[in-house]
Amino acid sequence: MDSDSYHTKLEEYKKRQREITSEIKNHIDADETCLITARSVLDLAKRAKEIFISSNLKEKQELLNFVFSNL
Structure with a gap:
């Protein structure tokens, strides 16, 4: 392999390595974003009962309508 071919291939490999x-x-x-989202959803799920109980009637209706909208 001559010097020019070597340098051409070397640059191609370096470019691919950067990609x-x-x-x-x-x-x-x-992955980090997914873990943060999963952690937030889990925290919300753990507090769901507390949040639901402390919500007013309108918020409860909206939540139930959303949860059961695809049934």
Whole structure:
């Protein structure tokens, strides 16, 4: 392999490596976002009864309508 071909291939590999590194970072960021969302949903679910009981009648009706809207 001549020097020009070597440097061309090297740049192609380096470019692809940067792309893959960027994709990995995007997946890590998405995983962190997903974990934060899951934690928030779990916290909300744990407090659902307390929140429902402390809500006024209109809020309870809206929540029940939303929960059962797809049945």
